[in-house]
Amino acid sequence: MLVNESRLINAPVMSLHVGGRIGVTKRPIINPANLRVVAYEIVAFNTPVPLYLLTSDIREFGSLGIIVDDADEFVAAGDVIKLDEILKINFPLISMxxxxxxxxxxxxxxxxxxxxxxxxxxxxxxxxxxxxxxxxxxxxxxxxxxxxxxxxxxxxxKAPKAKIAQPIMNTERGNFVNPFKTPQVDNSSTTSL
Structure with missing residues (x-):
């Protein structure tokens, strides 16, 4: 499902285990190499440290928000090496x-x-x-x-390339015969008796 990025920011994170809301997304972490959102920074309840939710741990996105199995899906900075590398890049897609x-x-x-x-x-x-x-x-x-x-x-x-339309076939004005025009009979060459 295609979703505008604004719907994924400040989206509630719902846990199947708890049966309710366990956090809210704050900002996306985007890998500039493939333009893929690899994680979301999460504001989790009762946690002062910023946590991250890897997109591979998201079960689905729906009308309730982002659904995960449990709060154990949240990781801190330093827990996942690949995430740390992308966090160091700090790629800002908006306003680029x-x-x-x-x-x-x-x-x-x-x-x-x-x-x-x-x-x-x-x-x-x-x-x-x-x-x-x-x-x-x-x-x-x-x-x-x-x-x-x-x-x-x-x-x-990619730069837009304007294409110049080429004619399908070249027609000469003199060789064109109008099929709707009635043929003209030349009466001057007939002989009279």
Missing amino acids: HVRDEDGKKLGKVSGYTVDTLNFEVQQLSVRRSLLKEFTDTGGLLVHRSQIIEINDSAIIV
Whole structure:
């Protein structure tokens, strides 16, 4: 199911074991190498230390919120090495610059859509500059297949290539016969008796 990222922030975390709410999501932890949400920082009840919920431990996302088996699914910083590496990167997807492969500035990321089956970022919402907002209609939507590179300063996407329409066949004006025009009979060449 595709979900706007705003629905996954401040979402309740529900436990099947407890049968109720055990925390709230605070922010996503995104791996810039594959644009996948690997974890969510969690504000857990009765815990002053920031905890993380790996997306691989999420059973499902529904109308009640994020459903997990138990509060034992929460991990602290330092418990999972791969998570620590991504936390050190501190990748901020929102407000990152977006450019095309020709270097043209397209805008900044204002939001994104996540697939809740694998927690991959599927689409970026790009807000254009104020001047472009007046001249163009709305913002841009960039699918993950259009992303070429993600570096420290910007997300590079494929530049739109305008294709010039080629004629299907060349027609010459003189050789064209109109099938709806009645044939004209030339009466001047007939002989009279």
